Amino acid sequence: xxxxxxxxxxxxxxxxxxxxxxxxxxxxxxxxxxxxxxxxxxxxxxxxxxxxxxxxxxxxxxxxxxxxxxxxxxxxxxxxxxxxxxxxxxxxxxxxxxxxxxxxxxxxxxxxxxxxxxxxxxxxxxxxxxxxxxxxxxxxxxxxxxxxxxxxxxxxxxxxxxxxxxxxxxxxxxxx
Numbered sequence: 101x102x103x104x105x106x107x108x109x110x111x112x113x114x115x116x117x118x119x120x121x122x123x124x125x126x127x128x129x130x131x132x133x134x135x136x137x138x139x140x141x142x143x144x145x146x147x148x149x150x151x152x153x154x155x156x157x158x159x160x161x162x163x164x165x166x167x168x169x170x171x172x173x174x175x176x177x178x179x180x181x182x183x184x185x186x187x188x189x190x191x192x193x194x195x196x197x198x199x200x201x202x203x204x205x206x207x208x209x210x211x212x213x214x215x216x217x218x219x220x221x222x223x224x225x226x227x228x229x230x231x232x233x234x235x236x237x238x239x240x241x242x243x244x245x246x247x248x249x250x251x252x253x254x255x256x257x258x259x260x261x262x263x264x265x266x267x268x269x270x271x272x273x274x275x276x
Contacts (some may be wrong), residue, residue: 101132101238103224103239103256104256104259106158106205106221106222106238106239106262107205107222107256107257107259107260108260109202109203109221109222110154110203110204110205110220110221110222110257110260110261111154111199111204112154112155112157112177112194112197112199112203112204112205113149113154113155113156113157113204113205113207113253113254113257114156114157114158114159114190114194114205114206114207114216114250115156115157115158115159115207115250116142116158116159116160116186116203116207116208116209116213117136117158117160117162117167117205117208117210117211118136118160118162118226119208119209119210119226119229119245119246119250119251120138120207120208120209120225120226120245120250121138121142121158121170121245121246122136122137122138122190122245122246123137123244123245123246123247124209124245124246125137129226130223131221135166136164136167136170137246138170138246139246139247139248139250139251141174141248141251142246142248142249142250142251142254143170143174143176144146144251145182145250145251145255145258146174146176146250146252146254146265147174147175147209148182148254148271149254149257149258149267150174150175150176150177150245151179151267151270152258152263152266152267152270153187153263154254154261154263155176155178155197155199155258156175156176156177156180156254156265157168157177157178157179157193157197158171158178158179158180159180159181159183159186159189159190159193159206159216160174160179160180160182160183161183161184161186161212162165162180162181162182163181163182164167164181164199167179167181168181169219170225177197178193178196178197180192182195184212186208186213186214186215186216186272187215187216187218187219188218189216190204190206190215190216190219190220191219193251201217201219201220201221202221202224203221203248203274204219204220204221205220205221205222205223205253206219206222206223207221207223207224207225207241207249207250207253207255208223208225208229208233209225209228209229209230209233209245210229210230210233210252211230211232211233213225213233214232214233214236217233217237218236220249222234222239222257223236223237223239224237224238224239224240224241224249224253225237225239225240225241225249226241226243226245226249227239227240227241227242227243227244227249228244228245228246229245239245239253239256243253
């Protein structure tokens with residue numbers, strides 16, 4: 101089954117954060133983590149997904165106020181932080197949002213993401229993911245982590261599920 105065929109079943113898209121929504125770099129100051137760089141195009145695609153009825157959630161092993169701030173800004177459906185065991189956390193996240201894991205997409209970049217990916221209808225990774233991850237997923241994005249890979253996956257799902265034209269229409273003709 102192709103990635104496009106798998107995308108037809110997707111009712112929720114879940115992203116890891118570090119290495120997927122960011123380039124994987126961690127910036128520390130004397131009081132701990134101080135910065136993460138997020139790609140605005142990835143964020144805009146998350147907004148487009150939300151506006152067309154496709155929820156987006158985050159699942160990360162680390163905990164960061166920065167991630168919470170970004171998720172709130174984008175009005176994401178759910179954020180699970182500090183969840184090192186991604187398989188059970190992915191199943192729990194899906195249950196809380198009323199979507200079966202087999203109806204969700206998951207994008208991660210490292211071996212700790214494999215348990216969640218194994219449950220997803222569509223598993224994906226950035227182009228610079230760990231080799232074991234790239235060998236295991238249904239879709240390898242052409243873009244690296246923090247540089248548009250999330251947008252690429254979201255566009256694939258939005259197009260496959262017939263939401264892309266609605267997203268474009270909403271941008272061309274905003275309500276108001």
